[in-house]
Amino acid sequence: MKLLSKHREEEDRERCLARDLRVEKGYVLTSPTGEQVEGTPGAAGLRDGRHTAGTILLILGAPDTVVDAIMGWEPGQSARTRRRYQHR
Numbered sequence: 001m002k003l004l005s006k007h008r009e010e011e012d013r014e015r016c017l018a019r020d021l022r023v024e025k026g027y028v029l030t031s032p033t034g035e036q037v038e039g040t041p042g043a044a045g046l047r048d049g050r051h052t053a054g055t056i057l058l059i060l061g062a063p064d065t066v067v068d069a070i071m072g073w074e075p076g077q078s079a080r081t082r083r084r085y086q087h088r
Helices: 001-023 043-059 064-071 081-086
Strands: none
Touching: 043 064, 043 081, 064 081
């Protein structure tokens, strides 16, 4: 939680500096203008945790619609993503 709180504080500072240039798209890890960023410090740990959570949901047999909703995947369009998370 400390990592996410610190990240939120940094995002708030960037949001103030970017003002009208920032577009909110709902991403957790973003550039100063709100675009999705991959490979930022701490991002790998968050992605690893996300991947683990998705994998565990699938191993436990959670319905596809539930996994899609939790993971933010497009309903009915995510069979390939689910297979990747199942490590088959």
